[in-house]
Amino acid sequence: MWLIKGKGLRRYREWLAAWVLLVAHSSGLAHDATVNYLANEAVLLQLDNRKVLFDPFFHNDFGHYQKVPEKFRQAIFLGEPPYNDIDIIFISHAHEDHFSAVDVARYLAQYPQTQLVAPQQAVTQLQAMADYAKIESQLHPVALLKDQAPQSLSVADLAISAVRIPHAGWPARAEVENIVFYVRNDNISALHFGDADPQMAHFNVHKNYFKQLAVNLALPPYWFLIQAQGVAILQQVIKPQKTIGIHVPIAVPDALILSGYDYFSISGQQQPIPHKH
Numbered sequence: 223m224w225l226i227k228g229k230g231l232r233r234y235r236e237w238l239a240a241w242v243l244l245v246a247h248s249s250g251l252a253h254d255a256t257v258n259y260l261a262n263e264a265v266l267l268q269l270d271n272r273k274v275l276f277d278p279f280f281h282n283d284f285g286h287y288q289k290v291p292e293k294f295r296q297a298i299f300l301g302e303p304p305y306n307d308i309d310i311i312f313i314s315h316a317h318e319d320h321f322s323a324v325d326v327a328r329y330l331a332q333y334p335q336t337q338l339v340a341p342q343q344a345v346t347q348l349q350a351m352a353d354y355a356k357i358e359s360q361l362h363p364v365a366l367l368k369d370q371a372p373q374s375l376s377v378a379d380l381a382i383s384a385v386r387i388p389h390a391g392w393p394a395r396a397e398v399e400n401i402v403f404y405v406r407n408d409n410i411s412a413l414h415f416g417d418a419d420p421q422m423a424h425f426n427v428h429k430n431y432f433k434q435l436a437v438n439l440a441l442p443p444y445w446f447l448i449q450a451q452g453v454a455i456l457q458q459v460i461k462p463q464k465t466i467g468i469h470v471p472i473a474v475p476d477a478l479i480l481s482g483y484d485y486f487s488i489s490g491q492q493q494p495i496p497h498k499h
């Protein structure tokens with residue numbers, strides 16, 4: 223029989239404890255890449271040790287879309303897990319179904335460690351808020367013109383790039399600074415489209431940029447998934463590992479159900495983000 227005694231036993235216990243810690247840590251990593259749906263285009267991304275929110279605060283549903291349920295809204299403001307320790311809030315564009323300057327200013331004033339990455343049009347609205355001086359240092363405005371080369375930035379140790387893609391309905395609403403944001407933490411990445419227009423021409427301008435992006439999770443508005451050019455943009459240009467449609471109306475369109483794509487339509491839904499370990 224094989225016995226471990228004295229010093230040998232202590233070493234064995236230390237080795238075992240270290241091994242258990244290592245396994246717990248790596249399985250923790252594996253479970254820390256998730257996307258939680260709030261409503262419309264509001265999502266929480268947990269990218270390993272970083273948390274970011276997209277378009278979390280808004281008050282207009284235009285009669286078709288979902289608002290963030292009050293219990294989720296409160297949990298965000300109270301910083302209840304998983305909505306605690308938010309590193310960055312991203313705003314795709316300053317429309318009322320994506321952005322409330324009052325709420326964003328209130329949140330940033332309450333959580334001074336949280337950064338905001340947003341188009342200049344949203345930042346301009348924040349400049350009119352009473353708390354502006356208090357939150358100014360947390361703001362990272364993105365000022366981009368249509369067809370302008372993408373902009374890279376690093377905020378909260380996350381690699382971010384931004385490109386302006388026209389708002390759906392183009393050439394109407396051409397003045398809207400709609401930003402497609404890419405965010406990456408080491409080997410986990412996501413692409414949020416805002417209300418991008420699903421025309422290949424807009425994306426072809428930035429073909430080389432999109433070609434070099436490794437996208438684990440694409441979050442396009444649902445209209446990409448039910449239009450031929452939107453599907454082509456995803457399949458030929460973006461080539462994400464996984465796609466989940468957002469901005470889904472309360473009455474889910476039949477075409478979306480038939481598309482075969484995943485989509486979020488119920489607040490609180492969560493999915494893993496596939497990635498290499």
Ligand SMILES: [Zn+2]
Binds near residue numbers: 317389
């Ligand atoms: Zn919009």
Ligand SMILES: [Zn+2]
Binds near residue numbers: 317319320417469
């Ligand atoms: Zn919208």
